Amino acid sequence: MLDGQSISSCCKNTLPTQNDEVLLKKIQALVPEYTVRLARTDDEWYRLGGVVDMSGNRIANNLIEWTERTYIECGKNLQTLIDHARDSQLIATRQTGNTLYFVMQTGKKAEDFIQIDIDKTHEQSDRLLVNDLQPPEDLEEFIDPLEPDCIESFFIGTARYTYRRKTDVAVFMDEINKHHPEEHPVQRFMDDWNRSTAGKTALCEDWVVRPYRHIGRFNEQIINIELINTQSKNIPRLDDIAGKKGIALHNLLTRFDRQAGYPFAWFFYLVKGKLVSPQTGAAVFRDISGDFSYLPERDIAVLKDWISTPYSV
Numbered sequence: 383m384l385d386g387q388s389i390s391s392c393c394k395n396t397l398p399t400q401n402d403e404v405l406l407k408k409i410q411a412l413v414p415e416y417t418v419r420l421a422r423t424d425d426e427w428y429r430l431g432g433v434v435d436m437s438g439n440r441i442a443n444n445l446i447e448w449t450e451r452t453y454i455e456c457g458k459n460l461q462t463l464i465d466h467a468r469d470s471q472l473i474a475t476r477q478t479g480n481t482l483y484f485v486m487q488t489g490k491k492a493e494d495f496i497q498i499d500i501d502k503t504h505e506q507s508d509r510l511l512v513n514d515l516q517p518p519e520d521l522e523e524f525i526d527p528l529e530p531d532c533i534e535s536f537f538i539g540t541a542r543y544t545y546r547r548k549t550d551v552a553v554f555m556d557e558i559n560k561h562h563p564e565e566h567p568v569q570r571f572m573d574d575w576n577r578s579t580a581g582k583t584a585l586c587e588d589w590v591v592r593p594y595r596h597i598g599r600f601n602e603q604i605i606n607i608e609l610i611n612t613q614s615k616n617i618p619r620l621d622d623i624a625g626k627k628g629i630a631l632h633n634l635l636t637r638f639d640r641q642a643g644y645p646f647a648w649f650f651y652l653v654k655g656k657l658v659s660p661q662t663g664a665a666v667f668r669d670i671s672g673d674f675s676y677l678p679e680r681d682i683a684v685l686k687d688w689i690s691t692p693y694s695v
Contacts, residue, residue: 384413386548389498393543398502402482405543409484409498416486421497421590422612424481430526431475431505438507438538445474449525464518467511474511474530475538479503481546483612485586492572492585493552504541507533551591558607567695568607571653574684583644588613609695611656617641620648620658627669632676635666646681655694663688 392408399405402420410418433441433448442448449463456462484498511524513531518524558566565573568591575585592608620638623631638658639647652658667689670682677685 384409384496384498384548386545388412389500389548390545393500393545396543398541398543402502405482405500406484413486416488418484418486418498420482421485421586422483422610424483426478426480428476428478431477431508433511434473434475434507434538436471436473438536440538441472446525449521453521460518460520460524463524464512468514472511473533474508475505476508477503477505483590483610485590487584487586489552491552492575492581493555495551495584495586497549497551497586497590499546499549501544501546502541503544505538506535507538508535509533547593549591549593551586554591554593554607558605561605566607567693568609570693571609571650571695574653574687575650578649578681578684579645579678580647580650588643588647589650609654611651611654613642615641615643617657620651620662623659623662623665627665628674631665631669632674635662635676646677646684649681649685649688653688653694660692 389409389412392405392412396405396408402423406418406420430445432443432445435441452466453460453463456466480502482500482502484500485495487495489495509527509530509532512518513527513529515531516527516529518527555566555569555572559569562569572585575581588611590610590612592610594606594608596604596606598604617638618641620634623634626634635648638651639645642648642651648658648662652660652663663685666677667685670677670685
């Protein structure tokens with residue numbers, strides 16, 4: 383039941399709430415055999431919206447599409463387009479929103495989870511389509527001017543949820559690995575998680591994924607993936623380790639792991655380049671190569687491999 387059409391239907395038939403509990407319950411009802419939870423809410427972003435008149439009546443949903451089409455209807459004459467927008471007192475809108483990341487664990491491995499990305503957006507007025515004092519010189523400036531004529535903002539319609547994508551992470555990683563002759567850093571991160579003491583905890587309790595596309599050297603489309611930390615606790619940085627070793631260093635690591643919520647957390651934050659410096663890994667390695675032995679054997683194996691062949695995600 384957890385297909386894109388069903389999730390999209392949940393989004394269209396649910397009015398956004400402050401804590402998104404109603405949407406969560408509807409998604410959970412689609413897969414009662416698993417536990418679905420909201421893992422992360424991104425910071426607010428905004429993007430170009432559509433076109434409305436001064437009363438807020440809808441002219442177009444997509445500003446770029448409307449501009450290109452109307453430009454053609456105006457005989458590809460920019461001044462005619464400007465005059466039309468000015469005479470009609472048209473307003474450009476913008477979409478403000480957050481991306482919500484819902485996850486559900488489907489197995490014991492780090493990559494065994496499904497992630498659902500949903501945008502929570504609200505449209506609001508942004509600016510007059512044409513600034514009389516600084517009229518646009520080309521279509522690009524018409525769509526996104528450097529000096530917009532901003533107006534007092536008002537909301538257009540109600541907030542809404544929009545389904546973005548569903549990612550079966552295990553399946554997605556299999557596909558990623560087919561196109562990488564060497565082990566992908568995110569796959570190595572997950573493998574290290576599985577063979578370390580962190581593997582007792584579900585990776586999606588603390589991390590989500592962000593699939594994306596980019597252009598390669600030869601203009602080819604490359605599918606890639608990024609790991610995003612979801613931790614909301616205020617974990618202090620672990621970078622004040624100068625001169626620390628043995629019991630003192632072990633205590634710092636233990637405190638960090640306790641605050642993060644799972645064992646060997648400091649290593650994965652180090653690989654991400656978040657809160658923990660590479661010097662910490664080097665210091666721990668020196669300890670366990672000498673007289674100290676405070677890491678489990680499987681964590682030692684992971685750390686030794688990282689020292690031998692460092693990587694980051």
